[in-house]
Amino acid sequence: MEIVAAVARLRVANVLSPTQAALFDRVARRHLVSVRFEVRVLLYLGVVLLTSGVGLLLAEHHRELGPWVIAVAIGLAAAGCLFWVSRQAAPFSWDEVSSPNLAFDYVLLLGLLLFASDLAYVEAQFTLLGPRWTHHLLVVGVVYVLAAYRWDSRTVLGLALTTLAAWRGVSVVLISGSFGTGDASALRSNSLALGALYVGAGALSVRWKRKPHFEEIFANAGLLLVLGALVSGVLGDQPMWGVWLAGLLSTAGLVMLLAFRLGRSLYFAQGVLAAYVGLLRLLFAPYGRQASSLPLLLAALLGIGALTLIFAAHRRMTER
């Protein structure tokens, strides 16, 4: 309602041209409506259902159909999707390339997921990698990275980074509900190494101007892994938590400083939250299991300090 009135007023004041005013008025009155979001949701649901259906088919009927039929059928479906994508795609560029249409990203995703399913199935049936069968995730992750660069897909890049993390045993998927399985210190080391690699890749993307728009995907995944590993060390490593805390605070401080200079609010937020959680351990550690109001009061005061920092940073940061 405000927009309809404002467009009319701005037209009278000659701020908007007749063409501009006519278009804005149509949209404000819902005479022109975009269903872009709805088409995206349908495509996403379609891809999820299709790949789930294929997964179920393999799980239930792989004996009846035979391994060759299944492997070839899924391979053909994946190839079909990727062939369509390569026909539609614009030529490669190190700059951002717009998708030719809305479906492009999702058909690419479907093709790659079918490829990953096929590879897992072939490995399960024919044990090509033998005892190192989990390395199929490395292959899948690398193929995802190559596809993300060739076809300029942030979505596929995000999937590639989490797949590579899964290869090293680190789960960053919320629904799995854990930091991963297996030896905690090995997982932390993997997480730190991968996270540093991702952050470095993000920085180099910008510096070398090679898909610089991938920076936020690389850096957010990397920071989640690095800060997550450090927080896990502070909360979970009983004898060495002080060392982990020192590492966490220095890393979080560096992240906040760089985020402030780069104008990246999401990186800054991750740094603040990680540092706060780490400092909570410092506040509560002297009291052990003893109930005391002092650490809680200090935690509240620390929160007020964090809010002051947030307000000050927001006032001075030029967000990009």
Added chain:
Amino acid sequence: MKRDAVSWERAAEVCEAAQGWLRAGAIDEATHEAIREAYRDPCVTPSQVWRALTAVMTTAVILCALGAFHVAIRPSLKVLPVLFFLFATACLVATERLEASPRLARRGAAGATSFWGGVFVLLGLGLFLSATAGISDDSAIDAVLLASALVWGAGCWRWGPPLFAGFSAVSLFLFLGRFPSGRVLWVLAGAALAAVAARRLDDAAWAPSHRRAAAVLVVTGVGALYVAVNVYSLDEQLLEELQRFSSARIAPAPGRFAFIVSAVATAVLPLVVLLWAWASRRTFLLDTGIALLAVSLVTLRYYVHVAPLWVVLTVVGAVLVTLALAVERALRRAPGREMAGITADALFSDEQRQQVLQVVPVVATLTPPAHSPVAVEKGLAGSGGQFGGGGASGKF
């Protein structure tokens, strides 16, 4: 809402629209500045990341302070409500102060204080009724649900968060579900709420956030109506589970006529909502209709096994992808890239932000589960594994 807050919100609406026009290249920087000058919004409006961060830290401060007081005075169950009421008062006063300041109103802190204020009021009331006043659990639950509908409704009316309208409506429906004729009340109240709220969606006298709250109420009303008439809900007596503990909770099994009417309603209601969306050209109704249609198809599959599950999933997935491709292609190739006033173009929304946001659900649902490299290196032989990708987890 205060008159000042409403006028700030109206100016913010225009500024936000102008930002979208600028982003889409429909206006130049000079025009954008002229619009901002004409509709000056005095409020500091940080991005969603800043607001979420502020809300999280405010929540930490409130809960830690409450915990500190609780540990310090160790109140009995009879005194605990007083502590909750004191904190509720502090939170509500803080909200009033924050909302009155253009520098602080939209930073996320007011949202957190108002939310926790409402929660503490309800916790205090619940504890007071059950521990201090000693009334029965049933009556205490009824009173808290009714109070919840009122508290969140008042919070929405005073400060504007549309989410509070949703809390209020859900509380009201839970309260109505406590009655023996709860299902009928859900049908009546759901239809009435959707109809009444729909009349306010374009009411210029209402603040923008109140109109958004009206949209939330429409969706909640339609959702409640659908739950009440859904054949699975009737068959499994899901709503009857909400009834008072003291009443006879086992309702008689639905008769054949009721079952048929319910089955028809399950099929028809999503189509009615989709028709309503088409007629009113509101995308939130379109989204609601699509969601209800999906639930109806799942309900159909539950009762009618037309094919094995993998066939249903694959066929429905293929149909959805094909449908989306066809719609997008038809709209893209239509004259002016629109048909009957509908387009697949982004118009003035932030396309780049949506592309970044779409990474989250894809990564969350389609990343393969993590393998344990340690276990593998210790000699777990290649006896197969889980499928990587597609969200499938069939083991071999």
